[in-house]
Amino acid sequence: MENTNINILMVNSYFDFDDYDEPVKTYLDDNLKFSLLPGYQIMSVLLIMENTIERQDGFFSYTQSGEEDTFISYNRVLDQLKTYDSSDSNVFSKSSTI
Numbered sequence: 090m091e092n093t094n095i096n097i098l099m100v101n102s103y104f105d106f107d108d109y110d111e112p113v114k115t116y117l118d119d120n121l122k123f124s125l126l127p128g129y130q131i132m133s134v135l136l137i138m139e140n141t142i143e144r145q146d147g148f149f150s151y152t153q154s155g156e157e158d159t160f161i162s163y164n165r166v167l168d169q170l171k172t173y174d175s176s177d178s179n180v181f182s183k184s185s186t187i
Contacts, residue, residue, distance in 0.1 A: 097121035102160040104142055112144065113160045130174070134167040 101118040123131050140162055145155035
């Protein structure tokens with residue numbers, strides 16, 4: 090395990106201001122990369138957001154009644170490296186604090 094790397098691919102989303110037909114784009118994000126170290130554990134905190142957009146424009150005109158859409162995106166907030174504690178059995182946990 091000493092020379093093992095873990096790469097996690099996640100689908101992420103963003104709003105493209107230049108595309109009036111399909112402005113919500115998705116892509117594979119490969120920012121989560123970890124090297125395993127014997128005797129240590131890595132904790133990553135991700136901020137996952139539900140985004141709401143309302144569009145009231147087109148390429149040539151403004152429309153009174155807008156279109157509303159939602160999409161999910163995430164940002165990696167914090168990585169923490171700490172010594173391994175065999176009593177901590179968490180693999181994933183959820184927190185609702187921001």
